[in-house]
Amino acid sequence: MKKHILTLTTTALLAFGITHAKADGEVVVYHWFEYMPQELIEKFTAETGIEVVMDTFDSNEAMLASLKAGGIGTYDVSVPGDYMVKIMANEGLLDTIADGELENKANIQTQWLDAGFDPGRQHSIPYQWGTTSFSVNRDDYTGDISTTDILFNPPEELSGKINMLDSQGEVMAMAAMHMGMEQCSNDRKKLQALNDMLEEAKTHWASFNSDTAKEVLVSGDASVGMIYSGFSAKGREEGANIEYAFPTQGFVAWMDNVVLLKDAPNRENALVFMDFLLEPENAAAVTNYARYAAGVDGVSDMLDEELRTLPEGNPPASAGPATFIEVCDEQTQAVYDQIWTNVKK
Amino acid sequence: MAGLSVKLDVRSYSGFKAVTFLCLIILYAPLLVVTIYSFNASNSIASWDGFSVHWYVDVFTGPESAKFKRAAWNSFAIALIAATVSTMIATLAATGMIRAGKFKLRTLSFGLISLPLMVPEIVTAVATLIFFNAIGFERGFATIIFAHIAFCIPFAYLPIAARMQGIDETVEQAALDLYATRQQVFTRILLPLMTPGIISGFLLAFIVSLDDFIITNFVKGAGVETLPTAIFGAVKQGIKPNIMAISTLLLSVSVVMVTISYFVSKTDKTT
Amino acid sequence: MAISAPDGEPAVSNTYHKSRTWLLLPSWVVLGALSLVPAILMLVYSFLTKEFRGGVIWEFSLAAYDQFFFDRGLFGDDSPTLDWTYIAIFWRSFWQAGAATLLSLAIGFPTAYFIATRPVQTRAIWVFLITIPYWVNLLIRTVSMKFLLRDEGPLNLSLMAVGLIDSPLQIVNTNLAVQLGLFYSYLPFMVLPIYAAVERYDFSLSEAAADLYASKWVTLHRILLPVTKPGVIAGCILVFVPSLGSFLAPDLLGGAKNYMIGSLIEEQFKGNAGNWPFGAAASMILLTIVLVILIAFARQQSRLERGRV
Numbered sequence: 046m047k048k049h050i051l052t053l054t055t056t057a058l059l060a061f062g063i064t065h066a067k068a069d070g071e072v073v074v075y076h077w078f079e080y081m082p083q084e085l086i087e088k089f090t091a092e093t094g095i096e097v098v099m100d101t102f103d104s105n106e107a108m109l110a111s112l113k114a115g116g117i118g119t120y121d122v123s124v125p126g127d128y129m130v131k132i133m134a135n136e137g138l139l140d141t142i143a144d145g146e147l148e149n150k151a152n153i154q155t156q157w158l159d160a161g162f163d164p165g166r167q168h169s170i171p172y173q174w175g176t177t178s179f180s181v182n183r184d185d186y187t188g189d190i191s192t193t194d195i196l197f198n199p200p201e202e203l204s205g206k207i208n209m210l211d212s213q214g215e216v217m218a219m220a221a222m223h224m225g226m227e228q229c230s231n232d233r234k235k236l237q238a239l240n241d242m243l244e245e246a247k248t249h250w251a252s253f254n255s256d257t258a259k260e261v262l263v264s265g266d267a268s269v270g271m272i273y274s275g276f277s278a279k280g281r282e283e284g285a286n287i288e289y290a291f292p293t294q295g296f297v298a299w300m301d302n303v304v305l306l307k308d309a310p311n312r313e314n315a316l317v318f319m320d321f322l323l324e325p326e327n328a329a330a331v332t333n334y335a336r337y338a339a340g341v342d343g344v345s346d347m348l349d350e351e352l353r354t355l356p357e358g359n360p361p362a363s364a365g366p367a368t369f370i371e372v373c374d375e376q377t378q379a380v381y382d383q384i385w386t387n388v389k390k
Numbered sequence: 391m392a393g394l395s396v397k398l399d400v401r402s403y404s405g406f407k408a409v410t411f412l413c414l415i416i417l418y419a420p421l422l423v424v425t426i427y428s429f430n431a432s433n434s435i436a437s438w439d440g441f442s443v444h445w446y447v448d449v450f451t452g453p454e455s456a457k458f459k460r461a462a463w464n465s466f467a468i469a470l471i472a473a474t475v476s477t478m479i480a481t482l483a484a485t486g487m488i489r490a491g492k493f494k495l496r497t498l499s500f501g502l503i504s505l506p507l508m509v510p511e512i513v514t515a516v517a518t519l520i521f522f523n524a525i526g527f528e529r530g531f532a533t534i535i536f537a538h539i540a541f542c543i544p545f546a547y548l549p550i551a552a553r554m555q556g557i558d559e560t561v562e563q564a565a566l567d568l569y570a571t572r573q574q575v576f577t578r579i580l581l582p583l584m585t586p587g588i589i590s591g592f593l594l595a596f597i598v599s600l601d602d603f604i605i606t607n608f609v610k611g612a613g614v615e616t617l618p619t620a621i622f623g624a625v626k627q628g629i630k631p632n633i634m635a636i637s638t639l640l641l642s643v644s645v646v647m648v649t650i651s652y653f654v655s656k657t658d659k660t661t
Numbered sequence: 662m663a664i665s666a667p668d669g670e671p672a673v674s675n676t677y678h679k680s681r682t683w684l685l686l687p688s689w690v691v692l693g694a695l696s697l698v699p700a701i702l703m704l705v706y707s708f709l710t711k712e713f714r715g716g717v718i719w720e721f722s723l724a725a726y727d728q729f730f731f732d733r734g735l736f737g738d739d740s741p742t743l744d745w746t747y748i749a750i751f752w753r754s755f756w757q758a759g760a761a762t763l764l765s766l767a768i769g770f771p772t773a774y775f776i777a778t779r780p781v782q783t784r785a786i787w788v789f790l791i792t793i794p795y796w797v798n799l800l801i802r803t804v805s806m807k808f809l810l811r812d813e814g815p816l817n818l819s820l821m822a823v824g825l826i827d828s829p830l831q832i833v834n835t836n837l838a839v840q841l842g843l844f845y846s847y848l849p850f851m852v853l854p855i856y857a858a859v860e861r862y863d864f865s866l867s868e869a870a871a872d873l874y875a876s877k878w879v880t881l882h883r884i885l886l887p888v889t890k891p892g893v894i895a896g897c898i899l900v901f902v903p904s905l906g907s908f909l910a911p912d913l914l915g916g917a918k919n920y921m922i923g924s925l926i927e928e929q930f931k932g933n934a935g936n937w938p939f940g941a942a943a944s945m946i947l948l949t950i951v952l953v954i955l956i957a958f959a960r961q962q963s964r965l966e967r968g969r970v
Contacts, residue, residue, distance in 0.1 A: 236735065252918060382936075489676050499685055540696050572676065593792050594850060
């Protein structure tokens with residue numbers, strides 16, 4: 046009996062796959078490393094008959110470079126962060142999803158439906174979101190950590206034991222919050238002050254590294270580390286006595302999104318893939334794997350128990366605002382690039 | 391007897407042996423760490439939670455085993471093809487550079503051969519991608535092989551050329567005087583004398599190809615993974631013991647191959 | 662060693678001069694298409710206008726070179742002064758790569774010599790012993806190296822246990838760590854060419870020297886080194902040049918606090934800066950410097966060859 050049901054379901058699923066116009070074949074996904082569980086990919090193929098061809102990148106900017114160097118037209122979907130969605134849209138690298146093309150679009154949580162980086166969700170759907178701040182090893186430092194001073198004007202015992210993310214956008218955004226200024230400023234005095242503050246702060250930093258942001262905290266090589274929320278949670282689960290800080294000045298929020306690329310060779314399949322990821326069950330599978338949050342309704346019941354009470358995911362009342370990284374215009378950005386060079390020269 | 395001891399004495403330098411062992415210790419110490427931590431029950435490199443072969447099981451049966459197996463095959467196929475082709479090209483080029491007299495384009499040819507060494511990899515990666523794109527060459531297995539062949543050439547060339555420069559030409563001249571054809575001189579005399587240089591060149595080309603991440607990552611196209619690209623992805627979130635296990639297995643494979651080749655060369659008296 | 666030509670021409674052998682074109686053709690074709698064309702493309706790009714966030718606009722511009730050599734202040738409108746920022750980055754990289762090369766030579770030459778003087782049957786084994794570690798991915802090796810060198814890592818712990826030091830040596834995130842990392846990354850590139858050269862060294866030369874009461878170190882300096890020079894130079898090039906452009910060791914072991922050439926250029930293509938013409942210009946400047954050094958080397962070599970006749 047069980048066997049029969051299985052056969053029936055499979056046939057039904059296959060039939061379902063066929064009714065989708067041109068739904069078999071493949072979908073070419075340009076994704077972050079290690080960001081989608083293998084089981085979920087297999088589930089997608091089993092349900093739709095569409096093979097997932099995966100290619101990976103290690104930073105938003107690397108993906109953009111690869112697409113601009115001729116990658117566009119070979120991929121169907123990609124997974125840029127919030128600000129990069131806007132940049133890619135400005136560059137004309139994204140296709141528009143017409144109304145009604147995504148059956149599950151209604152599953153997107155209302156607060157993410159009209160995101161600043163993609164008003165009306167014309168090109169993208171939410172994948173995962175989280176925050177970026179810093180974590181402190183509580184064995185090394187017991188004082189107050191709810192301030193960006195820990196990074197930019199640290200107490201003496203933490204000086205020389207700080208790892209920063211090697212990511213201009215995130216460091217600059219945190220620095221702007223620390224200075225209480227806007228992210229894309231044109232005020233020369235403020236910019237000069239920002240530059241001077243960072244050059245001075247750098248003398249307290251031990252290293253810049255994004256990939257080992259968690260490792261250096263777990264191993265004890267660093268006492269303070271700028272880090273993504275989910276990364277910090279994993280580090281804590283690995284036994285490090287670290288606390289994720291929610292500074293009163295604010296912290297960085299981010300969201301990765303699945304976008305439909307221009308000239309997608311398998312546009313139909315790409316939409317099927319996006320619909321699949323908007324199913325609460327599947328979004329929950331990603332969240333359970335990646336330890337961030339889905340932007341989809343109906344996920345919470347399917348999450349691992351510890352994810353619901355994660356300290357990294359539940360800011361205290363004292364926490365400052367969570368802010369997305371802003372996209373500056375070319376002239377403003379040039380100054381920020383120059384500041385970054387001054388920091389790293 | 392006395393002559394022999396003098397000969398040995400002339401050859402050996404006190405301290406060189408010690409340096410060699412120091413060299414091997416430096417080379418293998420980090421690998422010892424890799425091997426030990428591949429048996430770590432914990433998830434992290436930073437702490438030791440007891441002995442476990444769990445990660446080896448994971449390599450073969452885990453959700454990513456298929457991906458890593460395919461990546462390993464791709465890497466070896468690419469490294470083997472790229473190293474073989476580039477060694478052949480480099481051997482011919484070395485003969486042309488060192489055994490074919492002076493000519494106008496010699497310095498230029500030398501510049502061309504060393505060019506892949508001098509352009510930073512990321513630049514080669516972006517430029518090659520733009521180039522493949524411009525001529526409408528679809529990214530995939532073939533693009534990786536072509537790119538690898540090109541940047542392996544100087545690594546194969548330099549040891550081969552260094553060897554060839556040291557080979558005395560009188561033997562070849564003698565053979566030519568005895569009416570051997572140039573081809574015979576090349577295959578029967580020059581190539582055998584060149585063997586250590588060619589092996590060195592091939593090995594360098596092989597490990598350069600096996601290790602390359604930057605260029606591969608740009609020109610590979612969707613769906614084709616090599617070990618470095620697969621490992622790079624997995625390591626992004628901290629080195630997990632399954633990567634250590636894969637590395638240890640790779641080490642074991644290479645050790646086994648070396649052992650086999652040792653015994654083969656031992657029984658084969660003709661070489 | 663070389664045969665002197667009667668008319669005093671340089672003693673470059675020309676056994677195969679008739680097939681020269683065919684011998685060199687494969688390398689010309691492959692490198693021409695996959696190395697020269699991309700390099701020319703980058704040369705062209707370095708003179709184009711940058712497109713915001715990656716890419717180029719096909720309009721001639723010297724902005725990339727201007728940015729490299731001139732400082733116009735934070736906001737780009739001060740009067741230009743010579744900018745030491747990028748020159749310092751280049752200098753630092755050359756210095757690090759040079760130190761790593763010397764370190765490799767100091768360890769690599771004795772090792773190569775030792776291997777080349779083993780019995781014929783075991784030489785291959787030694788050669789493989791040197792290359793086996795390189796079957797493990799560079800990233801993994803570099804991370805393991807970092808683990809070894811950490812403040813509480815095995816190296817410091819054992820040195821403290823032996824009593825050589827009282828407190829941990831801070832190695833990670835220093836220049837020394839970068840040099841060690843580069844040295845470790847490229848060591849076989851030094852050993853193998855030297856091995857190939859020493860392997861065919863005629864030891865009767867050393868014996869003759871010994872008969873004439875030359876000390877062994879004099880023999881090493883006056884005979885062995887000059888004879889094996891092509892191998893030594895090849896090894897130095899193979900270590901020095903890749904070290905210049907590498908960024909894994911500087912990033913992981915040096916803490917990425919200061920740009921090296923490799924990371925500076927990488928940032929232009931894969932990072933936030935997205936300034937392709939500047940990345941291309943920095944590459945071209947690097948390429949020019951290295952090319953000048955190499956060609957000077959090659960020139961000097963052929964002058965030496967000529968002088969030996």
